[in-house]
Amino acid sequence: MTGHMNGSPDRGKPARTEIIEGIRVLSRTRRAEVELAATQAGLRGRRARMLLSSDDHRRATAARRREGAAGDGFDLLAPVLTDRGYVGAGGGRASVVPRTPEWRGTTVQVAGLWPFCVGASAPTAGVPVGSHYITGAPVHFDPMSWFLRGFITAPIAFVLALNGFGKSSLIRRIMTGAVAAGETVLCMGDTKGEYRDLVERLDGQVVDVGYGHGTINPLDVGALGAVIAALPDADQRRQVMARVEAGQINIVAGLIELVRGGRVEDYEEVLLAAGLRELYSPAGGFTHEDPPLLEDLLAVISAGGERLRAFAEEDDELAYRTATKPLRRSMRALVEGPFGAIFNGPTTTRLDLSSPAICIDISRIPEGDTKLLAAVLMTCWSDGFGAVAAAHALADAGLAPARTFEVVMDEIWRVLGVGEFMVDRVDALTRLNRGLATGLIMCSHTIKDLAAFDSPAAQAKALGFFERARAKIIGPVGPEEAHRIAAVAGMTDTEKLLVTSWAAPRPPSDDDLDTTRRETPPGTGCYLLKTGEAEQPGIPFRMVFTPTERDSEIHNTNRRFDNLGQTPTRSVSPR
Numbered sequence: 001m002t003g004h005m006n007g008s009p010d011r012g013k014p015a016r017t018e019i020i021e022g023i024r025v026l027s028r029t030r031r032a033e034v035e036l037a038a039t040q041a042g043l044r045g046r047r048a049r050m051l052l053s054s055d056d057h058r059r060a061t062a063a064r065r066r067e068g069a070a071g072d073g074f075d076l077l078a079p080v081l082t083d084r085g086y087v088g089a090g091g092g093r094a095s096v097v098p099r100t101p102e103w104r105g106t107t108v109q110v111a112g113l114w115p116f117c118v119g120a121s122a123p124t125a126g127v128p129v130g131s132h133y134i135t136g137a138p139v140h141f142d143p144m145s146w147f148l149r150g151f152i153t154a155p156i157a158f159v160l161a162l163n164g165f166g167k168s169s170l171i172r173r174i175m176t177g178a179v180a181a182g183e184t185v186l187c188m189g190d191t192k193g194e195y196r197d198l199v200e201r202l203d204g205q206v207v208d209v210g211y212g213h214g215t216i217n218p219l220d221v222g223a224l225g226a227v228i229a230a231l232p233d234a235d236q237r238r239q240v241m242a243r244v245e246a247g248q249i250n251i252v253a254g255l256i257e258l259v260r261g262g263r264v265e266d267y268e269e270v271l272l273a274a275g276l277r278e279l280y281s282p283a284g285g286f287t288h289e290d291p292p293l294l295e296d297l298l299a300v301i302s303a304g305g306e307r308l309r310a311f312a313e314e315d316d317e318l319a320y321r322t323a324t325k326p327l328r329r330s331m332r333a334l335v336e337g338p339f340g341a342i343f344n345g346p347t348t349t350r351l352d353l354s355s356p357a358i359c360i361d362i363s364r365i366p367e368g369d370t371k372l373l374a375a376v377l378m379t380c381w382s383d384g385f386g387a388v389a390a391a392h393a394l395a396d397a398g399l400a401p402a403r404t405f406e407v408v409m410d411e412i413w414r415v416l417g418v419g420e421f422m423v424d425r426v427d428a429l430t431r432l433n434r435g436l437a438t439g440l441i442m443c444s445h446t447i448k449d450l451a452a453f454d455s456p457a458a459q460a461k462a463l464g465f466f467e468r469a470r471a472k473i474i475g476p477v478g479p480e481e482a483h484r485i486a487a488v489a490g491m492t493d494t495e496k497l498l499v500t501s502w503a504a505p506r507p508p509s510d511d512d513l514d515t516t517r518r519e520t521p522p523g524t525g526c527y528l529l530k531t532g533e534a535e536q537p538g539i540p541f542r543m544v545f546t547p548t549e550r551d552s553e554i555h556n557t558n559r560r561f562d563n564l565g566q567t568p569t570r571s572v573s574p575r
Contacts, residue, residue, distance in 0.1 A: 021062040026055045061089055122539055125149050127177025129170065133498075133526065133540035141529060141539075142174045143439035143471060144183060144404055152470035152531055155439035159527075160447065160466075160485070161475025162503055166525045167443055168194045169555045170473065170543055171408055174441065175357065176202070178406040183439070184391075185357040187408045188384035189377040193363035195408070198554045204357030207349045209376060210364030211341055214348035217293060218251045218379050219276075224390040225288030226350075231397050240393055244288060244386075249273055251382045252297070256330045258375045259339065267312060268327045274311040275300040294344050298331040338372055343379070351387045358384075374415040378426070381409060388436045405438040412442050413449035416462060423458045426465070442469065446477070447484045463488065472530045474538075476503035476523040490535040495528055498540060502526045 016030045026034060034055075037048035080086065085093040122137045126145030131138060147155035157174075161167050172195060175185045179202050187195040196206055208214045221244045228244070231237045249272050253264040278284050278300050279292045286292045301308065304320050314320040335344045342365075351358055360380045365373055384407055394400035415426055442465060444450070450462040466472070472489050482496040491499075502523025530538040549555055 020059070021065040023058050023062045023065070025058045025062065026051075031055060122541070123149075123151065125151070127174050127181075129173055130525070130527075130541040130543035133542055139529070139539055139541040141471070141473075142177055142181075142406075143441065144178065144406060145181070146471065146531075147439070154468065154470045156469045157439075157441045157471040157473060158466050158469035159441065159443045159473045159475070160477070161445070161527070162477060163445055165476045165502070165521065165523055166543065166555075167475060168192075168410070169525070169545075170475075170527065171195075171410070171441055171443065172198050172554060173543060173549075175406065175408065178439070179204075179356045183404050183406050184353065184355070185406045185408065186351075186384045186387070187357070187359040187410070189380040189410070190359050190361045191363060191365075191373065191377070191411045191414065193361055194410075195359045196361050196363075197552075199357045199359040201552060201554060202357045203355070204359065205349075205352045205355040207351070207358070207360045208364070209342065209348075209360055209362045209380070213364050215342055215345035216376070216379055216383070217291060217345065217347045218255060218343055218382075219248055219294065219297065220291045220347045220350075221247060221288060221383075221386050224386040224393070225291065227390045227393050228288055230399060231393065233397065236393065236397060240389075241288075243389065245273065245276060247382060247386055248276055251379055252294070254378050255334055255339070255343065255375050256327070258371050258378075259333045260326075260330045264327075267323070270311050271301055271308065271324065271327060272297070274308050278307065293346070294331065294340075295335045298328065298335055301331070302328055338369065339375065342372065342376060351383065353387055353391050358387075360384075370414065377411070377415050381407075381426075385436065385438075388438050392436060403437070405436070406441065407438055408441045408443075410443045412465070413444045416449060416452075423453070423461050427461055446481055447488070448481075467533075470531060474499055474528045474530065476500075476526065478503060488533075489530050490533050491528075491530070492535055492537060495538060495540075499528055 014029045015027045017024050018027045019025075031052075034048050034051050038045055038052055040048070080088060080091075082093065084095065084097060085091060087093050122132050122135075122139045124138060124140045126140040126142040128138055128140050129142075143152070143155035143157045146152045159167050159170060175187070175195070175198060178185050185199075185202075185204075187199065190196060199206055209216050224240065224247070225244055228237055228240050231240065249269055252272055253269055256264050256268075275297050276292075279286045279296055280288075284292070284300075286296070301324060304317060304324075309315075309317070309320045312320055312323055314323055333339060360383075362373070362376050362380070365376060367373075388405050388407070391400065391403055391405075395402045412426070416423060447463075447466060450466055451459045453459045453462065467488055472485075474485060474489075474491075477485070477499050479496070479500050482491065482500050485491060486496060504523075505521050525543040526540070527543070528538045528540045545555060
């Protein structure tokens, strides 16, 4: 054994103790003296023998530490358990065990002594998302697992928290677990590129959409249109074709409303349907495998003809041109300009449902172009639900196995913030999930995003997104936000204080001026899981990254700040 002596060599006296593997033991000289004294009788001998026993125990512990350091770094010898506690390093043996106080009372009175002010229920079903904030027990959750076990009535979750506290990290954890469980995860519209790295590590498909990085054709129904020819039953083919047409009309009408800033009239939707039928007719020459573009639909509506005039209920060509002018102008705005660069072209990459996860990365679209961002998000969501419907159509025909899906609709506030007319479009998409065996995860910063409309009807419908979410995951929020959530979800006063305390960082001090390290805010990764409207306690938990997650850096969304202060290397050519 190796160690250093602890004594006073300058005084000429031998050291009485030494340090071995961090444990103080008797020196060789002192131990020899004690061994000699232990042979004597009486009190002195008894004390010497007790000292030797203690020294033997300390040397054995030091030997185990040395063996552990030479091996795998762990001390596999556990402390000895006695009736008074554990004996040994790190133990907690008590020489006197006091009697536990006991009281007797009625159920009403004793209920007040229950020490936990929030719920401690944490069923181990689903993806492990963290540890219970109070008890430390593991907490598991994902919408599909809890729905299949009857914990919630619909596989919908809404994540609500201020920015920077880890909402996307929690969703990525749920996505990883869903893929491990055999589900197909669809992240339809990644506005910040936050899910791209994870999907790539899961061997999924990443589709780039943006200026110069790919286009997406709203009339290309992708996987849903491709399965029509493979369906053997004529009735099923007719049903899928009707769904394809309805989806095309819905997405084109939604894009027109975004450009126009107002609603599409009923006769205009009829004209869109008539134009699509003309394009898919034998004279039009288009098929679902080779779909038309927006400019083709505009050309058909502009050309008119007896069939389209009949749909528009106009008697002559001049009246038809006058009635369709607003529609043609709106469609021209879709074909030309910024919208045309994204939507007026064949789809660059079609979705591959054989991938375990799919991410449509639209982070290259400028943040300030809110209308274009909302249009791309809505188109991506429509394309994703169409792909899910295609997979179920194949499964119903016996051509593919039955599957479940998990759809992530992040940054839902971007679409709703464009105008009230977008509420109906998003509402139609979010009501399809249970019939499609699809879990849905929505995300936003504040519930005010769902109520920022002048129309009470639009406010009620938008708040329905949050109310229909059977699982509400609430992160750090402000006091006013906690009261708004309580009016919808039902929160106890303790839970309100809890979620608001997570959002309150401690005051900075001079110790925080060290720029070499950046501390994580205290409330990061803390959430409250609510699964009902009544004021029953929810499940508070804290998510902590695993070593694999940290090494992969899939949760690092602040990479732009990692190299601040470092001088870039440049090669300057002489002039």
